[in-house]
Amino acid sequence: MKLLKPWWAGGGLLNLTLLLSLAGLRVDLDLCLPPPAAALCEELLPLYSTRPASASSSFSASGDWGRSPQQLAKGWLLHEVHALGVPFIPRTSVDAWLVHSVATGDADGAHGLLGTSSAVEDSDQAAPTGGGDPRETHNSPLATEEEKVAEPTAQVRDTDGRGSQENDILKEKSDGVDHSSQHEENEEGVSAHAKSLQPARKDENHVTGAPDWEAEHITESRNESHLHWSNTSFSLEDLYLFQLLSSQPEHSLEGIPLEDIPPFLSSVNESVNSSARNINWSHAISHDVNLHEAMLLCPNTFIKDPAPRTSQAQEPFLQLNSHTNSEQAVPEMSLSPVDNQMNITSQDLLYDLDSNIFDGINLMSLATNFSPLEVTQHIEDLDSDSGLSLNSSYDSTSITKSNSSHGIYDGAVGYSELQSLRYDLGAVGGCYPEPHKHCHMDYRTMSGFHQDLGCQQVFHDHTYHLQPGVPEPTSESFTWSRKSQKITGCLENPDRNLSRDEQRAKALHIPFTVDEIIQMPVDSFNSMLSRYYLTDLQVSLIRDIRRRGKNKVAAQNCRKRKLDIILNLEDDICNLQTKKEALKSEQAQYNKAINIMKQKLHDLYRNVFSMLRDDQGRPVNPNHYALQYSHDGSVLIVPKELVTSGHTNKCPKGKRERKN
DNA sequence: TTTATATGTCATAAT
DNA sequence: CTATTATGACATATA
Numbered sequence: 001m002k003l004l005k006p007w008w009a010g011g012g013l014l015n016l017t018l019l020l021s022l023a024g025l026r027v028d029l030d031l032c033l034p035p036p037a038a039a040l041c042e043e044l045l046p047l048y049s050t051r052p053a054s055a056s057s058s059f060s061a062s063g064d065w066g067r068s069p070q071q072l073a074k075g076w077l078l079h080e081v082h083a084l085g086v087p088f089i090p091r092t093s094v095d096a097w098l099v100h101s102v103a104t105g106d107a108d109g110a111h112g113l114l115g116t117s118s119a120v121e122d123s124d125q126a127a128p129t130g131g132g133d134p135r136e137t138h139n140s141p142l143a144t145e146e147e148k149v150a151e152p153t154a155q156v157r158d159t160d161g162r163g164s165q166e167n168d169i170l171k172e173k174s175d176g177v178d179h180s181s182q183h184e185e186n187e188e189g190v191s192a193h194a195k196s197l198q199p200a201r202k203d204e205n206h207v208t209g210a211p212d213w214e215a216e217h218i219t220e221s222r223n224e225s226h227l228h229w230s231n232t233s234f235s236l237e238d239l240y241l242f243q244l245l246s247s248q249p250e251h252s253l254e255g256i257p258l259e260d261i262p263p264f265l266s267s268v269n270e271s272v273n274s275s276a277r278n279i280n281w282s283h284a285i286s287h288d289v290n291l292h293e294a295m296l297l298c299p300n301t302f303i304k305d306p307a308p309r310t311s312q313a314q315e316p317f318l319q320l321n322s323h324t325n326s327e328q329a330v331p332e333m334s335l336s337p338v339d340n341q342m343n344i345t346s347q348d349l350l351y352d353l354d355s356n357i358f359d360g361i362n363l364m365s366l367a368t369n370f371s372p373l374e375v376t377q378h379i380e381d382l383d384s385d386s387g388l389s390l391n392s393s394y395d396s397t398s399i400t401k402s403n404s405s406h407g408i409y410d411g412a413v414g415y416s417e418l419q420s421l422r423y424d425l426g427a428v429g430g431c432y433p434e435p436h437k438h439c440h441m442d443y444r445t446m447s448g449f450h451q452d453l454g455c456q457q458v459f460h461d462h463t464y465h466l467q468p469g470v471p472e473p474t475s476e477s478f479t480w481s482r483k484s485q486k487i488t489g490c491l492e493n494p495d496r497n498l499s500r501d502e503q504r505a506k507a508l509h510i511p512f513t514v515d516e517i518i519q520m521p522v523d524s525f526n527s528m529l530s531r532y533y534l535t536d537l538q539v540s541l542i543r544d545i546r547r548r549g550k551n552k553v554a555a556q557n558c559r560k561r562k563l564d565i566i567l568n569l570e571d572d573i574c575n576l577q578t579k580k581e582a583l584k585s586e587q588a589q590y591n592k593a594i595n596i597m598k599q600k601l602h603d604l605y606r607n608v609f610s611m612l613r614d615d616q617g618r619p620v621n622p623n624h625y626a627l628q629y630s631h632d633g634s635v636l637i638v639p640k641e642l643v644t645s646g647h648t649n650k651c652p653k654g655k656r657e658r659k660n
Numbered sequence: 661t662t663t664a665t666a667t668g669t670c671a672t673a674a675t
Numbered sequence: 676c677t678a679t680t681a682t683g684a685c686a687t688a689t690a
Contacts, residue, residue, distance in 0.1 A: 500668085522678065547679095552668060554680055559667085562682085 501545045508538050510545075517542050518549030612637060 498506065502514050510517070511532065520528065525546065529539055609622040620637060628638045 548669065550679070551670080551681095555668070555682080557680085558682055 501548060504541055505545060508535075508541050510534075510538055510542060512542070514545055514549060517545045518553075520546075 499514065504510075505512075505514055505517075512520075512528070517525070529542065534542070605627065606622060608627060609620055609625070612620040614620055624640060625637050626640050626643045628636045628643060630636055
């Protein structure tokens with residue numbers, strides 16, 4: 001996205017505000033934008049206003065062009081966040097954000113955030129239909145931890161001690177208590193605002209038609225989290241997006257002339273006003289939804305089951321809330337979510353995450369002085385690392401890329417840019433299979449963000465480039481034809497060193513390394529799948545990666561084992577052959593001995609016959625007679641014909657010789 | 661280009 | 676029943 005201005009560059013407040021309003025979000029006059037969001041909106045609105053149809057091609061894969069203007073704006077905005085490389089949202093991020101919205105905004109504002117569907121408006125209070133699954137937050141064992149997350153923030157805000165009401169709110173949510181009667185208290189305190197939201201949550205259950213939403217499966221919330229363009233209410237990604245976009249509390253919409261509104265928005269405004277879901281623009285920009293505060297209060301809830309916050313993690317936010325100079329607070333505010341998320345991730349997964357990652361991000365969060373040009377360049381570089389095009393020129397390449405990316409993400413949106421950067425650079429990739437290598441990458445990356453801190457040399461590793469010509473996997477089967485792989489090789493793809501699964505994981509922005517996925521214990525693996533906000537496609541890919549990875553190891557072991565068996569058999573053959581030779585030699589020796597014995601016996605025989613004499617004193621011919629031993633030890637001279645016929649006892653000569 | 665070998669992957673059975 | 680392992684068969688990569 002060429003036009004993306006650097007962080008903290010300011011501007012874009014009006015555009016974002018209008019865009020949010022267009023999307024049905026009511027914006028506080030004090031709403032301020034983080035520079036990326038401002039820049040994003042500055043870019044989005046002109047593009048959207050000038051070429052909604054053509055530009056929409058990049059996210060038209062979702063179909064329905066009969067959507068309302070706010071849907072279009074919302075979809076377009078989210079799409080562009082996609083293009084930024086935001087891979088996914090840990091599931092609790094938006095849930096917790098909702099909690100903070102409850103704590104910070106009034107009911108109307110919260111409703112504006114949660115949804116503007118006519119069906120919802122028909123009900124008592126607005127309720128989100130596609131906004132993820134906030135119910136799970138309060139009906140799972142995780143709910144208590146959500147409360148832990150929300151509690152300190154409420155304490156910060158409500159110095160009069162009413163912050164603890166949030167816990168009550170959360171409990172009442174699950175109880176389905178109707179607080180619509182407390183609308184009058186909205187202006188009195190945060191908690192009252194929050195309570196008035198509860199019917200919306202209650203209605204949501206009716207809208208989704210899930211009476212027993214405790215049994216709601218994770219996959220359902222995943223599906224709900226996807227971008228449903230036909231759905232007028234905001235999804236979790238939407239909410240997260242706005243959370244992402246809101247952190248700079250100093251701009252205001254006051255005094256902005258209507259002429260500044262792009263023509264498209266004006267027309268959209270008309271159409272919106274004429275639609276069933278009217279948006280009162282004056283109302284839209286006057287409600288007290290302070291996204292900045294919401295941002296401040298929920299930055300540590302990027303995952304479904306956040307670990308209890310440490311005092312170390314809370315402290316920055318306490319300080320931030322006390323800041324009067326938002327200029328100084330902005331960097332920390334915007335970056336701290338990443339920081340907290342990282343810490344929580346490490347606590348939750350307990351898996352191969354080096355604290356250096358967090359240190360690097362902490363350093364980055366401390367950086368306050370950025371060179372816009374450098375940062376812009378860095379963002380572009382990082383984006384190029386991620387393989388996603390930030391080019392806003394909408395050439396065919398970028399559109400194609402956006403299309404494919406959008407299709408792949410399948411609704412997985414909402415994540416801090418830094419988070420995506422971290423994962424882009426370190427989470428996936430066989431080139432950096434070891435955690436410390438990931439950290440190394442992060443450090444090098446982060447150094448570009450705060451060169452003032454002494455890291456002058458910026459290294460950019462483009463190992464993770466995806467060649468535009470390489471078709472990205474677009475189906476669950478991830479059929480990788482030989483042809484495409486040859487093309488990949490011919491193009492000298494820097495990702496060539498990556499395994500196919502690593503490339504797939506990178507393409508889908510899987511926030512874990514392949515090694516992690518494969519070697520992770522099954523419990524951690526399952527908890528990871530349920531804790532993180534992953535699309536079905538991502539989950540499927542992760543499971544396939546795990547299966548293939550384990551099978552690969554099994555195949556290697558099997559082959560090794562087979563080879564060992566073969567080698568052992570060869571050794572056995574050799575040993576047997578040696579033994580055979582020895583036996584042959586032994587047999588030869590025995591045969592030789594036998595022959596010697598035979599010869600001796602023959603000689604003895606001849607010798608005996610030479611001493612024999614018949615009755616006439618003539619020598620006995622050994623050719624005609626044989627010696628035969630009788631049972632009593634006597635030796636008889638028997639004619640051979642009798643010996644061969646078996647008549648041993650019949651001695652024609654009747655001659656019995658005594659043994660000499 | 662062909663061939664041999666190594667490696668990855670899938671299906672299936674076994675654990 | 677699920678997850679993992681083992682293994683034959685096939686596909687692909689590489690020397």
